[in-house]
Structures are given as structure tokens and as C-alpha cells.
Amino acid sequence: MGSMMNQRFSRAMLTGAAIATALGGIATPAFAQRDPAYASARAAGQVGEKMDGYLGVVGSETAELRRIVNDINIKRRAVYSQRAQATNATLEEYALTAGCQAILATAPGEKYQAPDGTWQTRTSAPPIRDPRCP
Amino acid sequence: MKRGELTDRASAATFPAKQGDSVLSGTKRMAAAGMIPFALAGCITVNAPEKPIVIELNVNIRQEVIYRLAEDAGNTIEDNADIF
Numbered sequence: 473m474g475s476m477m478n479q480r481f482s483r484a485m486l487t488g489a490a491i492a493t494a495l496g497g498i499a500t501p502a503f504a505q506r507d508p509a510y511a512s513a514r515a516a517g518q519v520g521e522k523m524d525g526y527l528g529v530v531g532s533e534t535a536e537l538r539r540i541v542n543d544i545n546i547k548r549r550a551v552y553s554q555r556a557q558a559t560n561a562t563l564e565e566y567a568l569t570a571g572c573q574a575i576l577a578t579a580p581g582e583k584y585q586a587p588d589g590t591w592q593t594r595t596s597a598p599p600i601r602d603p604r605c606p
Numbered sequence: 607m608k609r610g611e612l613t614d615r616a617s618a619a620t621f622p623a624k625q626g627d628s629v630l631s632g633t634k635r636m637a638a639a640g641m642i643p644f645a646l647a648g649c650i651t652v653n654a655p656e657k658p659i660v661i662e663l664n665v666n667i668r669q670e671v672i673y674r675l676a677e678d679a680g681n682t683i684e685d686n687a688d689i690f
Contacts, residue, residue: 506689547686548690555682564664565664565671565675569672569675573679577683604667604672605672
């Protein structure tokens with residue numbers, strides 16, 4: 473009797489937790505948008521996607537651009553580190569792979585780094601990437 | 607220019623070997639004469655490449671590793687849209 477009560481109680485707890493998770497899911501970072509300052513710097517071509525999987529400042533560097541780039545890169549590094557461990561890869565391997573994908577995902581007008589190290593503006597044509605990129 | 611001279615000398619020393627000793631010895635003499643400027647200069651100049659130097663980023667990372675991680679990395683970017 474007591475165990476049945478406990479079972480029912482714990483099931484209710486689990487259901488409650490599931491609902492809370494579902495509600496919380498709406499506000500999770502999975503659907504979060506870019507910070508407005510980052511979004512505008514990216515659209516203006518002041519920051520661009522580097523080959524190594526991190527963001528870089530294009531052209532003249534300002535304190536504000538450096539702050540945006542550092543903030544994003546610290547967060548990226550944390551994510552790369554976590555996923556690298558989960559996929560049994562090194563941080564550099566994972567970051568470089570993400571760089572391939574991030575450059576491919578740039579929109580026309582945005583900046584990315586070509587294999588020769590130069591900054592390129594993305595057009596509707598495929599970006600120039602490292603030959604190892606999938 | 608230097609590369610052209612080197613190539614000429616190498617080919618001259620190789621092919622006439624089939625034609626006879628007299629030709630070969632003449633060629634050898636010419637080759638030896640060709641060496642004199644190099645010997646006097648004491649060094650060989652190497653010109654810088656005209657093409658831009660391509661940065662080989664993380665050359666140790668193999669393509670197969672990148673292919674293995676590609677799908678996971680793509681999902682990571684989608685799941686963290688705020689920082690990509």
C-alpha cells in the first residue's frame with residue numbers, strides 16, 4: 473500500500489518534471505537568437521568566420537568588436553570542448569570541423585576566412601574552404 | 607634562369623651517353639665549364655615563390671576525422687544558434 477502510494481507520488485513528480493522541462497524548453501538557448509550587437513557586426517562584415525572554428529575581427533579592431541568576438545569564442549570553445557569529449561576527438565579537430573560548417577553556413581555578404589588566410593565576402597557561390605572540409 | 611641552366615646540364619649529361627664517348631667527354635667539359643660560375647659564386651641563390659604562401663592550418667588533422675565529426679558539428683551549430 474505504502475509502496476503504491478510512493479509509486480503514484482513519484483509518477484506525479486516525474487510528470488510534473490516533464491511538464492516543467494517542456495515549458496522550460498520554449499526558453500532554452502536552443503532557439504536563442506544572436507545578440508543584437510553580434511548580429512549587426514556580423515551583417516556589417518566587421519566580424520567573420522575563421523577556418524579554425526572561431527570568430528575573428530575583420531578590418532580595424534575596436535574594443536567593442538574585440539569584446540563581442542571574445543565573448544562568442546569563449547562560449548564556442550566551451551561547446552567544442554564538450555562535444556569533442558563526447559565524440560572522442562580533440563578540441564582542435566572538432567573546432568576545425570565546426571569551422572568548415574560555420575563557413576558553409578555564412579549568408580551572402582558575411583565574411584569568412586579563405587584557406588590562404590584572407591577575408592572573403594560570401595556570395596551566392598560556395599565559399600572557398602579547406603580541401604579537407606566535407 | 608638558374609633552374610633552366612641546371613636542367614640543360616642534367617639532360618646533356620644523360621642523353622649523349624648513348625651516342626659515344628667523344629660526345630660525352632665534350633659534354634662533360636661543357637658541364638664543367640658551366641659549373642665554374644657556381645663555384646666562384648660559392649652559393650646558389652634561391653628565389654622566393656611568387657605565389658602566396660598558403661597557411662596549412664592544423665595539417666595533422668586528417669580528412670577522415672573531419673568527415674566523422676561533420677554531422678555532429680553541424681548539429682552543434684544548429685543547437686547553439688546564438689553563438690554561431
